[in-house]
Amino acid sequence: MLAVQGAVVVSYGIRRRPYGNGVRISPDGGESWSRPLILNDDSPVADLGYPSTAPIGPGRFLTIWYEGRGAGSVLRQARWRIAE
16 A cells, blocks of 8 residues: 555555456545556466555556566566546
C-alpha cells in the first residue's frame, strides 16, 4: 500500500486468467475503492505478482513486478497515472 496525496494505492497480482497485475485507489483511507486499473493482462503464467509501486511525479507512478519463467524469472514494469 502507498499513501499519495490523501489517497491509498494498492497494487496486486491477478493469478486467474488473464494473468496480470492491477491497481486500486482509495480516496478515503480504505473505506471505498476505485474500479480496478489493469496494468497488464498478458502474462503467460500464474507465477507472478509481488508488485511494488512508487510515485515518479505528480499523479504518476511506476509499478514493478515479478514473473516466473521456468528456470528463470523476469521483472516487468508499467508506468501509469491517476486521471484527474
